[in-house]
Amino acid sequence: NEYKSYLRMFTFPGDIDNKFLDLDSKPTCVVGLIGKSRAGASSLKTILNCTIPGVQFKDGNDEIQGFYDRSDSILYLYYSTEKLQLSFSGKSSFLENHKRSQDLKLEEIKHWLWLFSVCHLVVVFHPSQSFDVTYMRLFRATTHLLQNLQPRVEETFKGDPLFHQGRIHIPKLLFAFQSNSASMHLPPKKGRHGYNTQCKRLAMEMEKQVFHILRKCRLLPKHHGPRALAYVPSPNDVKEPYVYFMEGKASPSQDYASNKHVDSGLYFISQLSAVAPLYNEVQDDGPHLSSFINRNVAYLRKQGCMAYPEELAGEPLLFHFAKDWFTSASALFKFYCKNDDVYSSTTSLQRIVKQLDPEGQYSESRCEKAYPVAVSAYSDGLPSHYTSTIHERQLHHALRLLQSRAKGPFYETYADRLHTECLRIWKGGRQGCESISLTGNSCILPLHEKDKVHSNRVRMRNSCSCGRSQSYRSDPFDLEMANSGFYHSLAEKCCSTLPLTRVFGRPHLAWMISSLSLASGYQISSGVEQPGFLLGTQFLLPWDIPCDDGHANKLSEPKNAWKHRANRCYIGYEYECSKGHRFFSSVGGVPLKCTAATMLKEGLGLSIINSDAHLYVNCPSHTNKPLLAQLIRLFVCVPEQVTLSLHLVIYYRNILINLTAGEQVHIPGGKMTVIRLPYVYCDENDTPLTFDINGHLKRNPLIPIRSGYGPKGRRNEKKPLN
Numbered sequence: 001n002e003y004k005s006y007l008r009m010f011t012f013p014g015d016i017d018n019k020f021l022d023l024d025s026k027p028t029c030v031v032g033l034i035g036k037s038r039a040g041a042s043s044l045k046t047i048l049n050c051t052i053p054g055v056q057f058k059d060g061n062d063e064i065q066g067f068y069d070r071s072d073s074i075l076y077l078y079y080s081t082e083k084l085q086l087s088f089s090g091k092s093s094f095l096e097n098h099k100r101s102q103d104l105k106l107e108e109i110k111h112w113l114w115l116f117s118v119c120h121l122v123v124v125f126h127p128s129q130s131f132d133v134t135y136m137r138l139f140r141a142t143t144h145l146l147q148n149l150q151p152r153v154e155e156t157f158k159g160d161p162l163f164h165q166g167r168i169h170i171p172k173l174l175f176a177f178q179s180n181s182a183s184m185h186l187p188p189k190k191g192r193h194g195y196n197t198q199c200k201r202l203a204m205e206m207e208k209q210v211f212h213i214l215r216k217c218r219l220l221p222k223h224h225g226p227r228a229l230a231y232v233p234s235p236n237d238v239k240e241p242y243v244y245f246m247e248g249k250a251s252p253s254q255d256y257a258s259n260k261h262v263d264s265g266l267y268f269i270s271q272l273s274a275v276a277p278l279y280n281e282v283q284d285d286g287p288h289l290s291s292f293i294n295r296n297v298a299y300l301r302k303q304g305c306m307a308y309p310e311e312l313a314g315e316p317l318l319f320h321f322a323k324d325w326f327t328s329a330s331a332l333f334k335f336y337c338k339n340d341d342v343y344s345s346t347t348s349l350q351r352i353v354k355q356l357d358p359e360g361q362y363s364e365s366r367c368e369k370a371y372p373v374a375v376s377a378y379s380d381g382l383p384s385h386y387t388s389t390i391h392e393r394q395l396h397h398a399l400r401l402l403q404s405r406a407k408g409p410f411y412e413t414y415a416d417r418l419h420t421e422c423l424r425i426w427k428g429g430r431q432g433c434e435s436i437s438l439t440g441n442s443c444i445l446p447l448h449e450k451d452k453v454h455s456n457r458v459r460m461r462n463s464c465s466c467g468r469s470q471s472y473r474s475d476p477f478d479l480e481m482a483n484s485g486f487y488h489s490l491a492e493k494c495c496s497t498l499p500l501t502r503v504f505g506r507p508h509l510a511w512m513i514s515s516l517s518l519a520s521g522y523q524i525s526s527g528v529e530q531p532g533f534l535l536g537t538q539f540l541l542p543w544d545i546p547c548d549d550g551h552a553n554k555l556s557e558p559k560n561a562w563k564h565r566a567n568r569c570y571i572g573y574e575y576e577c578s579k580g581h582r583f584f585s586s587v588g589g590v591p592l593k594c595t596a597a598t599m600l601k602e603g604l605g606l607s608i609i610n611s612d613a614h615l616y617v618n619c620p621s622h623t624n625k626p627l628l629a630q631l632i633r634l635f636v637c638v639p640e641q642v643t644l645s646l647h648l649v650i651y652y653r654n655i656l657i658n659l660t661a662g663e664q665v666h667i668p669g670g671k672m673t674v675i676r677l678p679y680v681y682c683d684e685n686d687t688p689l690t691f692d693i694n695g696h697l698k699r700n701p702l703i704p705i706r707s708g709y710g711p712k713g714r715r716n717e718k719k720p721l722n
Contacts, residue, residue: 363408
């Protein structure tokens, strides 16, 4: 309690008691604490309350904490990086977290800028016993921003007597490293003041390295004069050491340092308060951090401006009363850390961001090189107009190429940019019509009104309704063109000349019956002589229909005697592919293949009639790349004494399509008849049905309703095929 009147914990700016400051009898030395340690961030309330006796610090999110030791007139300021460590969200994207990191680094630079403008000493802590060169990037960025804003600061605070060339003090840099006695090769030996002599030698060597690094990075007054960020004496002119190694011995204060959840600055504050008595001007009783800092404070008070290196000769080194310092430092804090307008007009801010983000610079460079390659990959091989499907496919290809070459946080930015650019190319007069033909091909015309005729480059070679002629047809986009228009255009030159041609069904689902010739015109040896038939597949299958004989004594007849009283008919299920190749099939959609009709087995016609027929099978002429052929025609050749009833029922995508519903369609005798099926099927609402490999024609499409004897009253004795 006796020390309570000498200590004040505070958060900067604004909550320190002015009455406490009025009791000052000596000007104040300001010491800034920044850096890292092996420990992570933790609650300020817990650590500070345990470290400084008599103080109950409340929870808060302020980034500047400190305490004022009025007995020694030393003001300690600690910049916490707790906010930097706890502000990231696992739900955010890589780019969002990266941008958040850069924003926080800029905030860190602003606070560093303020600390390096108001402190006499700035202690930089390192988490190990080697120099952390990543500080150089922050030092350079802070220096650049300090020099860039100096004219504006001078103009703003020109009436404040504490300010000189845009700041209150030019600080001296001190460096504190965390070491461990166990890491030394020799046993620790205590020298003068109880300080490990090996640590002292190590500190002297480190001073040379630190000075060399700062000089190479052009951060010393030698390069910038009074506009330098800070200063350190040269190795040949060191009057008071500015490098300190904290030994890893056991002590009460080290309990905080060994805790993985202890904030580095608070651990160093605990070292400051661990020395007893705490309030002597210079501590010479042990290897404590407070002794190291107090000796540098005493040196500055004693030497004044003589402590500066020769590059800063003539610059004032003044100590101000705490109350005056708080007034000026608070105004400067608001200027640097709370006024975004200060940086909105700073043209060098973007440059500073890049200095702080080498990973981002590398990522942006890789993405910048990969981006035009990805755009070119999107455009390669595109037609003059194309659909959204092609656009998405090419965009996916371009994104994969970009991903293989672009790395880091800027990938998402350039991926979005690639999306936008590809969309701009596509919508910049290259959008194609999105209409799809009934066979699944896109219209190649530019985006147009719905009433305009669609077109593409797909051409198919198909036969007319009767099969006697072939022609190329355009890919149909509507049912009427698919099932009526093409066949009507060919019928004028071919099918209409036949003695019997009749169209059935509605226009959107039209099918046709044509009589080619007399039944006697079919030559068994040559098959159907029409264009497009593959060799050996043009033969009709024999189908024996028993004669109607109600007077015969069937019980007294020998077995299979009915075969001698049957009418020989011929049936064929024709398939046709888009190349114009045609063939008859056997049972199960297997393409017929024989060199002569004599090789056909008896009963095949009856078997195919009594079986469901596939609507689509593979064309045998395309073995490497299968091409589907569609069941398009039924050929039937019957003698004059036979009449057939036609029942066409299609099972397509779980829908029954009865083409002959409500109509009695008879196939006359003595004719060779062709039944042309629809090219594209639709439901009862005239909605086109998409392709279905499992669609089929139901069995028994032809049912005999009359099968009499020959013209002279004799039985139609079946003759051998040979």
